[in-house]
Amino acid sequence: MPIDRPTAAELLSAVREHLTERLAPTLEGQPAFHLRVATNALAIVERTLAEGETMDRAEKKRLSLLLGVRGNLVGLNQKLSKAIHQGELDNQRDALLEHLRKTADDKLRLANPRYNVPRDN
Amino acid sequence: MADGRLSADKGVCSQLMQNISPEKALHEVLSEKILTVYGAGARVESLKKLSTGASRETWSFVVVTAKTMCVPLILKRDPVVYRANGTIAKEETGLGVERAVEGKLIELAEGAGVPVPGVSFYLSENEKTTSGFVMEHLQGETLGRRILREESYAAARRRLAFQCGQAAARLHGIALGDLPELECRTAREQLEQDHDTMNRFGHPYPGFEYGFRWLEERLEWAGEGLGLVHGDFRNGNIVVNADGLRGILDWELAHVGNPVSDLGWICVRSWRYGHVSKPVGGFGEISELLAGYKAGGGNPVSPEAIHYWEVFGTLRWGVLCIAMTFSHLHGTQTSLEKAVIGRRTAETEYDLLQLVN
Incomplete structure (x- = not known):
């Protein structure tokens, strides 16, 4: 990737901010809703660019420890799925669940960081 | 011309x-x-x-x-x-x-x-x-968020969980012999079907895989009974007016199965629209749902069974999100909403792993 500014992440933020601040106020109804869906999707990509790599490294490390093998992230997750299905990790439940929860927390932080902000009246 | x-x-x-x-x-x-x-x-x-x-x-x-x-x-x-x-x-x-x-x-x-x-x-x-x-055309509100937020439904919200329980018991009580021909799925069959659906796309979901393992190990919690199941009984598919429950809509996923699955489904966090402290649809308590269920003539429901089916419903919603994602990715039905729903699996995966041990 070129080192020139704006970076990919900076371009993305500029697009999202333009859509949210300039375009959104001119729309209503269904188009406004779809624009909000679109800018939410852009925000997911921005957070992934910022944090994804660190998350991936940590996940890979945890997976290698659990499974005792190395590999790429998709391959390791495929192995993990199979091992869970076949009950091979039934005797390390706590470590397994801790890994799965940590991974799910990370995914949620990228997909919807506001998920656990209470909205109850 | x-x-x-x-x-x-x-x-x-x-x-x-x-x-x-x-x-x-x-x-x-x-x-x-x-x-x-x-x-x-x-x-x-x-x-x-x-x-x-x-x-x-x-x-x-x-x-x-x-x-x-x-x-x-x-x-x-x-x-x-x-x-x-x-x-x-x-x-x-x-x-x-x-x-x-x-x-x-x-x-x-x-x-x-x-x-x-x-x-x-x-x-x-x-x-x-x-x-x-x-x-x-029933008069009332169907949008889940509005049912939970509008002041005019405050009194309705207080009785809604009881009314939902009562209505569920009555629909579950319809004699199997009176029903038109419907698909029949036991808990085990439903579990296998959903697992096959997830695996069809060849992408690993270890969090959901853990959910399947957890449910498989506790199949006896599901309970034995078979009856008419609505299949999509939740906040969003009900009409509510100032007095409470006015109607149950969207019967297209009806089948014969374990009736408690309807009670678990209405508790899935996605249908609480952010009002997470009220497990039943974001408006009520499980004790109210079950009191209504009893009043409507429903069979006793164990706490394990309702928990089991809440986990089941959460997992099932995750699998349905995955299926929608891949119908977008494979070009059968491309849409922005379907693409974004793919990432809602992060929410259901998170919920699922909070519910299981």
Whole structure:
């Protein structure tokens, strides 16, 4: 990737901010809703660019420890799925669940960081 | 000159006309049909398409009878595809029961004391329309978020969980022998089917895999009984007015299965719309749901069973999100909403792993 500014992440933020601040106020109804869906999707990509790599490294490390093998992230997750299905990790439940929860927390932080902000009246 | 070309090709002409106004074609079908139901002089007004789902079309309209009585109605029919020669085709719908079966189930539910929109008449498939049924247009709110937020539903919210339990018990109590032919799935069969669905896409979901393992190990918690299951009983598929539950909608996923699955489904966090501290649809407590269930004549439900089916429902919603994602990715039904729903699996995966141990 070129080192020139704006970076990919900076371009993305500029697009999202333009859509949210300039375009959104001119729309209503269904188009406004779809624009909000679109800018939410852009925000997911921005957070992934910022944090994804660190998350991936940590996940890979945890997976290698659990499974005792190395590999790429998709391959390791495929192995993990199979091992869970076949009950091979039934005797390390706590470590397994801790890994799965940590991974799910990370995914949620990228997909919807506001998920656990209470909205109850 | 343009006129000459059009009249030279009747196929193109009728296609253009159909494309311009599917409403007109439907208006004719309904106008003829209502004469037999509402008597001579009845006419169709304010026909409006409400939504086109992948699998359903819904329309609202009003019948004005000869005595100038207004009857607000809803038509639900299979989606229509207009062919080039002006005839229509039924779109492949995939999931769920036939419209005639759905209507019949609503009638049975009404007979059992379940609040539902009354079914008025049926459309059978012919050269002008796909099959469908017409029902009463209930007055009230269906949007989950508004039901939870609006001050005018504050009193309704307090009794809603009880009323939902009571309605569920009544629909679960319908005798199996009275039902039209429906798919039957035990807990184990449902689990296997959902697992197959997830695996079809070849992408690993270890968090969900753990959920399947957890449910498989505790199958005895699911309970034994089989009965009519609504299949999509939740906040979002109910009509609520100031008095509370006015009607249960969307019976297309009905099947014979474990009735407690309906009680678990209404507790899935996704249908609480952020109001997470109220497990039943964001408006009520499980104790209220179960009190209503008992009052409606339902069988006793163990805490394990309802927890089991909440986990099941959460996992099932995750798998449905995955299926929608891949229908977008494989180009069968591309849409921004379907693409984004793929990442909602992060929410269901998170919920699932909080619920299991």
